[in-house]
Amino acid sequence: MAIHFDRSEFAGRQSAVRAVMAERGLDAMLLFAQESMYWLTGYDTFGFCFFQSMVLTADGRIALLTRSADLRQAEHTSIVEDIRIWVDRADAGPADQLRHLLSEMGLVTATIGVEFDTHGLTARNGRALEEAMEGFAELVDASDVVGTLRLVKSPAEIAYVREAARLGDLAYTSALAEIRPGADEGRILAVLQGTIFEGGGDYPANEVIIGSGPDALLCRYKAGRRRLSDNDQLTLEFAGVYRHYHAALMRTVIVGAPTERHRILFDAAAEALAAVEGAMRPGSSFGDVFDAHARVMDTWGMEKHRLNACGYSLGARFTPSWMDMPMFYRGNPAPILPGMTLFAHMILMDSDSGTAMCLGRTYLTTEAAPEPLSTLPIELSVVG
Numbered sequence: 001m002a003i004h005f006d007r008s009e010f011a012g013r014q015s016a017v018r019a020v021m022a023e024r025g026l027d028a029m030l031l032f033a034q035e036s037m038y039w040l041t042g043y044d045t046f047g048f049c050f051f052q053s054m055v056l057t058a059d060g061r062i063a064l065l066t067r068s069a070d071l072r073q074a075e076h077t078s079i080v081e082d083i084r085i086w087v088d089r090a091d092a093g094p095a096d097q098l099r100h101l102l103s104e105m106g107l108v109t110a111t112i113g114v115e116f117d118t119h120g121l122t123a124r125n126g127r128a129l130e131e132a133m134e135g136f137a138e139l140v141d142a143s144d145v146v147g148t149l150r151l152v153k154s155p156a157e158i159a160y161v162r163e164a165a166r167l168g169d170l171a172y173t174s175a176l177a178e179i180r181p182g183a184d185e186g187r188i189l190a191v192l193q194g195t196i197f198e199g200g201g202d203y204p205a206n207e208v209i210i211g212s213g214p215d216a217l218l219c220r221y222k223a224g225r226r227r228l229s230d231n232d233q234l235t236l237e238f239a240g241v242y243r244h245y246h247a248a249l250m251r252t253v254i255v256g257a258p259t260e261r262h263r264i265l266f267d268a269a270a271e272a273l274a275a276v277e278g279a280m281r282p283g284s285s286f287g288d289v290f291d292a293h294a295r296v297m298d299t300w301g302m303e304k305h306r307l308n309a310c311g312y313s314l315g316a317r318f319t320p321s322w323m324d325m326p327m328f329y330r331g332n333p334a335p336i337l338p339g340m341t342l343f344a345h346m347i348l349m350d351s352d353s354g355t356a357m358c359l360g361r362t363y364l365t366t367e368a369a370p371e372p373l374s375t376l377p378i379e380l381s382v383v384g
Contacts, residue, residue, distance in 0.1 A: 002077045003042040004243045005156055010079055013040055013149070014060065020145050021058055027110035028102070029056045029142060030129075033118035034318040036146040037064075038244065043078035045070050046319060048120040051086070051094040051128075057105060065098050095125065095132035102137065113142025119320060147325060150315055152339040157245065157315070158364065161341045164201065165247035165362060165373035168240025171195040172249055172376060179234060179253050179383050185210055185225040192238060202241040205322035209237035216252060216356035217349040219307075231256035235358050237345070244316040247373050248343040250360030253381040261350065265357030266380045268300035269346035273359055273378065276310065276328075276344045280363060280370045286332040293328070293346065302348055311344040314362060340365040341373070 017040065021029060031054040037043040041062065043054070052066040063082040064074055074083050084101055086094040102110070112133075116126060133139055153161065175192040189210050196202075207221035212228055216235040228234065232255035239246040254262055272293045279292035293310040297303065313324040326334035328344070336342075345360030359378065363370035 002044065003079065004160070005042060007079060009154060009156055010041060012154075014056065014062075016149050017056060017146060018058060018060060020149070021056075021113065021142075024113065024140070024142065024145075025111055026113040026140065026142060027058050028105070028107050029113045029145065030054075030098075030115065031056060031146065032115045032121035033143075033146065034120050035150065035316055035324075036115060037078075038316055038318070039146065039150055041078040041080050043074055043080060044244070045073045045077070047073065048318070051125050052120070053098055054080070055101065055105065057107070061105065063101060063105065065094065065101055093128075093132075095128040098129070099132045099136055107137060109137060111138045111140060113145060114139050115143050115146070116141050117143035150324075151313055151326075152337055153315065153341055158339070158341070160243045160245040160316075161247055161314075161362075161364070162373060164240040164242040164245050166240065167196045167199045167201045167242060168238070168247050168249050168362075169374055169376055170199060171238065171240060172236070172251065175236065176253065176381065176383065179228065179255065181228055181230045181232070181255060181384075183228045185212060185227070185234075188234075188236075192236070196240055200242070202244060204239045204241050204246065205244070205317040205319050209235065211235050214354060217351060217354070219347055219349075219358075228255050233262070233356050235356050237358065237360070239314075239322055241322075244318065245341075246314045246317060246322045247341070247362040248314060248322065248345075248360065249362070249374060249376070250345050250347070250358045251381055252356050252358045253383060256384055258380060258382055259353075259355065261353050261355045262357060263380065264300075265302075265305075265348045265350065265355060266359070268297060268302050269348055269357050269359040270378055271300070272296040272310075272346045273344060273361075276346075277363070277370055277372075280336055280342060280344070280365060281368060282336055282338060282365070284336045286326045286328050286334045286336065287330055289336070289344070290328040290330055290332065293344075294330070297346075297348075305348045305350045307347050310346065311342060311360070314341045314343050336365055338365050338367050342370070
């Protein structure tokens with residue numbers, strides 16, 4: 001069985017969800033976020049690109065409605081025993097089949113929490129769900145229930161995040177050895193991701209970000225590769241991944257001689273990262289962390305070149321993004337708690353001079369100062 005946690009861990013997580021359900025008067029939850037299904041049962045698939053839902057009742061019953069392609073996936077990777085299949089056909093109505101399942105489970109006229117805020121429930125499927133449940137049950141948006149509980153990691157989860165961070169450091173070190181004038185971005189990318197695979201890691205939940213020259217100012221993946229010139233800049237944002245748990249890293253590497261602007265931007269980014277570390281502790285909020293970043297950046301005159309967010313929570317995530325909520329942005333009241341894994345990125349994109357400088361790493365929050373999970377030094381990376 002490809003299950004990455006023991007049953008007692010799953011039982012504790014399910015009990016925590018049911019406690020919140022009781023507080024909110026929910027008779028059941030309809031889970032559509034793949035992260036929720038994985039966290040509660042181990043179910044591991046990308047089949048959430050189609051309609052599927054996991055039901056968790058107030059008395060602890062679990063059922064999964066999915067397609068035939070995911071039957072064995074659920075049997076092999078999860079502790080779910082009640083697996084129902086909706087049939088692919090021209091007039092398929094999986095939302096109606098979900099209503100039938102809920103009726104079998106005695107949930108007629110129930111109050112049911114739904115994970116609406118997830119990539120696992122498209123707008124079209126959401127409308128079909130609401131139409132199927134009209135007059136049958138009351139649907140309540142409960143998108144935050146499992147996500148909030150996932151924020152603080154268990155010891156078993158932290159062990160996986162530490163392994164992800166170790167793989168991320170190895171990947172960066174291996175990729176750095178490939179970066180030189182004339183190097184192909186494709187080779188750098190292959191070594192980076194290949195190192196993680198060879199170490200027993202997984203695909204990240206979104207594409208690795210790689211860009212050189214003018215594209216070093218981008219913080220999204222784009223198609224196309226180039227070879228590095230004698231004097232160049234290369235931005236990498238990626239994550240070590242283990243059992244779907246992510247530990248992200250971000251660096252801008254200078255090929256040849258760094259410009260004075262590169263050095264100034266690096267100094268600003270390093271000082272801002274240190275300020276973020278000082279704020280990333282219990283008693284502070286996610287908004288406080290952003291404010292620490294912004295104060296330093298703006299003192300350096302970087303307001304025009306920085307972003308309006310400087311990081312986010314990380315954990316077990318699935319396509320299309322490894323980003324978890326909450327994020328570091330102005331005014332976010334979400335509290336910093338011990339046991340969170342948080343990625344802080346200091347991103348500077350000076351379009352006026354065409355200069356990029358990015359610096360980021362993942363932390364484990366504690367009762368005091370956060371612990372950097374990467375062992376890589378905070379220094380300007382220059383190769384030649």
